[in-house]
Amino acid sequence: xxLKSFIEVNPESDFPIQNxxxxxxxxxxxxxxxxxxxxxxxxxxxxVLDEENLFDKQYGFFADSTLNRFMSGGxxxxxxxxxxxxxxLSNDNSPLKKETLKSRRLIPIEEVLxxxxxxxxxxxxxxxxxxxxxxxxxxFRGKENALMSNWLHLPVGYHGRASSVVISGADIRRPRxxxxxxGPPPEFVPxxxxxxxxEMGFFIGVGNELGKPISIENAHEHIFGMVLxxxxxARDIQAWEYQPLGPFLxxxxxxxxxxxxxxxxxxxxxxxxxxxxDPAPLPYLALDAAHGYDIHLEVTLQSPTMDSPQTIxxxxxKYMYWSIVQQLTHHTVTGCNMRTGDLCGTGTISGPTADSYxxxxxxxxxxxxxxxLPNGETRKFLQDGDTVTMKGYCQGEGFRVGFGEVxxxxxxxxxxx
Ligand code: MN
Numbered sequence: 001x002x003l004k005s006f007i008e009v010n011p012e013s014d015f016p017i018q019n020x021x022x023x024x025x026x027x028x029x030x031x032x033x034x035x036x037x038x039x040x041x042x043x044x045x046x047x048v049l050d051e052e053n054l055f056d057k058q059y060g061f062f063a064d065s066t067l068n069r070f071m072s073g074g075x076x077x078x079x080x081x082x083x084x085x086x087x088x089l090s091n092d093n094s095p096l097k098k099e100t101l102k103s104r105r106l107i108p109i110e111e112v113l114x115x116x117x118x119x120x121x122x123x124x125x126x127x128x129x130x131x132x133x134x135x136x137x138x139x140f141r142g143k144e145n146a147l148m149s150n151w152l153h154l155p156v157g158y159h160g161r162a163s164s165v166v167i168s169g170a171d172i173r174r175p176r177x178x179x180x181x182x183g184p185p186p187e188f189v190p191x192x193x194x195x196x197x198x199e200m201g202f203f204i205g206v207g208n209e210l211g212k213p214i215s216i217e218n219a220h221e222h223i224f225g226m227v228l229x230x231x232x233x234a235r236d237i238q239a240w241e242y243q244p245l246g247p248f249l250x251x252x253x254x255x256x257x258x259x260x261x262x263x264x265x266x267x268x269x270x271x272x273x274x275x276x277x278d279p280a281p282l283p284y285l286a287l288d289a290a291h292g293y294d295i296h297l298e299v300t301l302q303s304p305t306m307d308s309p310q311t312i313x314x315x316x317x318k319y320m321y322w323s324i325v326q327q328l329t330h331h332t333v334t335g336c337n338m339r340t341g342d343l344c345g346t347g348t349i350s351g352p353t354a355d356s357y358x359x360x361x362x363x364x365x366x367x368x369x370x371x372x373l374p375n376g377e378t379r380k381f382l383q384d385g386d387t388v389t390m391k392g393y394c395q396g397e398g399f400r401v402g403f404g405e406v407x408x409x410x411x412x413x414x415x416x417x
Contacts, residue, residue, distance in 0.1 A: 002397070002398060002399070003017055003018060003086070003090065004017065004090070004091045005017040005039055005040075005089045005090060005091060006089070006090070006091045006093065006098050006102075007039045007040050007042060007089065007106070008040060009039065009040035009399075010040065011398055011399060011400070012400065013040050013041075013400065013402070014393050014400055014401070014402020014403060014404050015038045015039055015040055015260075015402065015404075016039070016040070016399040016400065016401070017039060017086060017089050017090065018266065018396060018399055018401055019038070019262060019266050019400075019401045019402065020037050020038075020039070020082060020085050020086065020089075020263070020266060021037065021038055021225070021260035021261055021262045021263065021266065021403075022035060022036070022037055022046075022067055022070070022117065022225070022260070022261050022263070023035070023036060023037075023038070023067075023114060023115070023117040023259045023260045023261060024036070024065060024066060024067065024114070024115040024116070024117045024259075025043055025107075025112040025113060025114050025115060025259075026112070026113050026115065027107060027111050027112055027113070028111070032065070033065040033115045034046070034047035034062060034063050034064070034065070035047060035061070035062045035063075035064060035067060035070065036107075036112075037085060038109070038260060039089055039106075041108060041109045042106040042107060042108060042109060043106070043107045043108075043109060043112050044085075044089070044101075044105055044106060044107075045105050045107060046062040047062040047063040048104065048105050049062070049088070049105060050062045050063070051063075054088060054097070054100075054101075054105075055081070055084050056084060059077075059081070061073075065115070066116075066117065066118055066119045066341070067117050067118050067203075067224075067261065067341075068118060068119050068340050068341045071118070071203065071204075071205040071206075071224045071340050071341065072205065072206060072340040073205075074205065074206050074221075075205075075206075075221055078205070078224065078263060078265065079265060082263065082265055082266075088101065089101070114167060114168070114169075114259035115167065115259070116165070116166070116167045116257075116259075117167075117259060117260075117261055118203055118261070118341045118343070119341050120162040120165050120341055120342065120343045121162060121339045121340075121341050121342050122159070122162055122338075122339070122342045122343075123159075123160040123161060123162040123165055123255065123342070123343045123344075123345070124157055124158070124159055124160055124331060124342070124343075124344045124345070125157060125158060125160045125199075125231055125247075125251070125255075125344070125345035125347060126155050126156065126157040126322065126327050126344065126345060126346055126347040127155070127156040127157060127158075127347040127348075128155050128156075128320050128321055128322035128323075128327060128346050128347040129319060129320050129321060129346075129347055129348055129349050129350050129358070130147075130151075130275065130321040131319060131350040131351060131352055131356075131357070132347065132348040132349070132350035132357070132358060132359070132362065133146075133147055133151055133156075133347075134146045134147055135350060135357065135361075135362045136361065136362070139361070139365070139366050140239070152277075152278075152279060153279070153281070153282070154285070154330055155285075155322035155326055155327045155330050156347075157327070157330075157331070157344075157347075158246040158247055160231075160251060160252070160255065160345070161251075161252040161255075162343065164252060164253055164254050164255060165255045165256075165257060165343060166254055166255070166256050166257075166408075167256070167257065167259055168228075168256055168257065168258050168259055168404075168405060168406040168407050168408070169407060169408070170254075170256060170408060171408065171409050171410075171411045172232055172253075172254045172256070172408045172409065172410050172411065173253070173254070173411050173412075173413065173414060174190050174191055174194055174384060174410055174411065174412055174413040175190070175191050175194075175234050175237065175249070175253040175413065176188060176189060176190050176191070176413050176414075176416060177189075177191060177234060177236075177237035177241075177249050177250070178237065178240055178241065179191070179192070179236040179237055179239075179240055180239075180240045181236060181239070186240055190412075190413030191234035191235075191236055191237055191413075192236055192381065193234065193235035193236045193361075193367070193380075193381040194232070194233075194234055194235075194381050194382040194410060195232070195233045195234070195235050195359050195360045195361050195381055195382065196230050196231075196232060196233070196299065196359060196360065196382070196388045196390075197230065197231035197232075197233055197347075197348040197358060197359050198230070198297055198299050198313065198315060198348055198349055198350075198358030198359065198390055199228075199229040199230070199231050199345045199346050199347060199348055199349060199358070200226050200227070200228060200229060200293075200295065200297075200317055200324075200345075200346045200349065200392070201226060201227045201228070201229035201257055201343050201344065201345050201346070202223050202224075202225070202226045202227075202324050202328075202343075202344050202346070203223070203224045203225055203226070203227070203261060203341065203342070203343055204222055204223065204224065204328075204338045204339065204340060204341065204342040204343075204344070205222060205223060205224030205225075205340060206221070206222050206340065207222070207337055207338040207339040207340055207342070208222070208332055208337055208338055209337060210335060210336075210337040211335040211337075212335060212337075213329070213332045213333045213334070213335055213336075214328060214329055214332045214338070215284075215329065216284065216285060216286065216287045216325060216326065216329045217287070219324075219325035219326075219328045219329045220264065220291075220325055222328060222338065223264055223324065223325075223328065224261065224263065224264070225261040225262050225263040225264055225266075225267075226261070226262055226264070226267065226293075226324075226403070227257045227258045227259075227260070227261055227262070227403065227406070228257065228258040228297075228390050228391070228392050228403045228404075228405065228406040229255065229256070229257050229258075229345050229346075229406065230255065230256040230257075230388065230390055230406050230408060231251060231255050231345055231348070232251070232253065232254045232255065232256065232408070233247075233250055233251050233359070233361075234249075234250045234251075234253070235250070235361055235366075235381065237249055237250040238250030238251070254408070255345070256406050256407075256408045257343075257406055258390075258403050258404050258405060258406040259404065260403060260404050262401065262402075262403055266401050267293055267295075267394065267401065269394075269396065269401075270293055270294045270295065270394035270396075270401065271290040271291065271292065271293060271294075272290050272292045272293065272294045272318050273290045273291075273292060274291065274292030274318065274320060274321065274323055275292075275319065275320075275321050277321070281326070284329065284333060285326050285329060285330060287323075287325060287326070291323040291324070291325050291326070292317065292318045292320060292323055293317045293318065293394070294316065294317070294318045294394060294395075295316060295317035295318070295392050295393070295394050295403075296314070296316055296392060296393055296394070296395065297313075297314070297315045297316060297317065297349060297358075297390065297391070297392045298311055298313065298314050298315075298390065298391045298392070299311070299312050299313040299314075299315075299358070299388065299389070299390050300312065300388070300389045300390075300391075301371070301373070301379065301382075301386060301387070301388055302386070302387045302389070303373060303375070303377055303379075303383065303385060303386050304385035304386075305375055305377070306373060306374065306375050306377075309387070309389060310373055310374055312363060312371055313355065313356060313357055313358060313363060314351075314355060314356055315349050315350060315351040315356045315357070315358050316349070316351060316356075317346070317349055317392075319349060319350070319351045319352065319356075320346060320347075320349055324344070324346060327344060327346070328344065331344070348362075350362055360379070360380070360381050360382065361381075364379070364380050364381070367380035367381065382410050383410065384410050384411065384412040385409065385410060386409070386410050387407060387408070387409040387410075388407065388408060388410075389405050389406070389407040390405060390406050390407075391403070391404070391405045
């Protein structure tokens with residue numbers, strides 16, 4: 001008999017008792033942000049549970065306005081809390097406790113306002129899908145030089161901007177910048193090739209000391225959980241600025257994440273072997289284990305005149321060449337210190353087929369093959385008023401462990417005086 005909650009949860013819900021993700025929320029009646037978990041269409045207020053001694057001991061940090069203190073506790077604390085929550089929300093809990101929980105601690109999802117769940121110190125974005133790197137390489141450098149000579153030896157990445165990471169639902173302002181599609185001199189205009197990137201993000205729970213790299217064997221212990229991540233990108237700005245130091249303003253104006261952080265313990269049953277790595281990675285990046293994840297991913301687009309969103313891509317995290325533990329290990333191999341709350345993006349997760357690409361750049365092949373929308377409109381890149389939504393879930397037997405969604409709408413560029 002599989003684990004069941006006394007709360008009714010639709011089998012297609014992302015949030016059954018097998019998930020129990022964490023986030024920060026507030027309500028109209030209690031505007032102070034605090035930590036909650038989610039079951040079906042309800043948020044469970046963990047600050048109240050803690051205060052009223054429904055846990056074996058008092059933790060204190062659930063009344064915080066970010067997950068950081070909880071995250072810094074390490075895997076022992078994460079497991080302990082998860083086990084207790086599973087017991088409390090399980091159908092096997094005592095009738096009295098079920099009634100107590102139902103009466104005051106469950107808040108309908110419509111009544112909550114989700115907050116950015118983590119204070120993010122640093123944000124790094126990788127480039128770890130072979131299909132994505134190959135597609136972009138073909139478009140920018142031609143078939144012969146698609147993958148750079150380093151790509152199969154290390155997870156390529158760049159240090160991004162934590163200050164502009166926003167929660168799902170936040171509007172995205174079209175950036176202005178220098179573009180030079182025909183070469184210099186550049187013009188200063190609103191980006192004409194605004195794009196999304198379908199990614200997953202992972203949060204560092206426990207960091208490492210400066211000078212002490214995280215080994216590939218221990219990397220998993222440092223990761224608290226994952227979210228959906230949209231790395232909004234201005235391709236025309238990127239094409240002009242990216243050499244020789246990589247992306248800068250093309251990606252620093254906004255990165256959206258889904259509000260619920262799904263823990264690595266909830267994702268454990270969905271670990272799979274990633275693509276075969278040939279050539280074999282150097283020993284510090286080699287790990288003989290299933291370190292990929294089978295997470296179904298989907299992107300939809302809705303223009304202002306469409307009644308409902310249209311699916312424009314279906315991908316899966318299992319296609320990713322460099323795993324998140326390899327990314328984290330590589331990041332710290334110099335002794336670079338990660339801190340609690342740091343965020344890493346996996347890089348665009350493109351699949352092998354043309355309908356599984358994770359960006360407009362690839363889906364439309366740099367605008368050569370526009371996407372046809374059901375209302376007759378077409379898109380090469382995103383237009384003002386367009387809404388992009390990403391969803392993701394793992395399929396279990398009779399239940400899903402999902403991420404909800406990350407969504408954002410494009411607003412027109414502001415005038416600059
Ligand atoms: Mn990216």
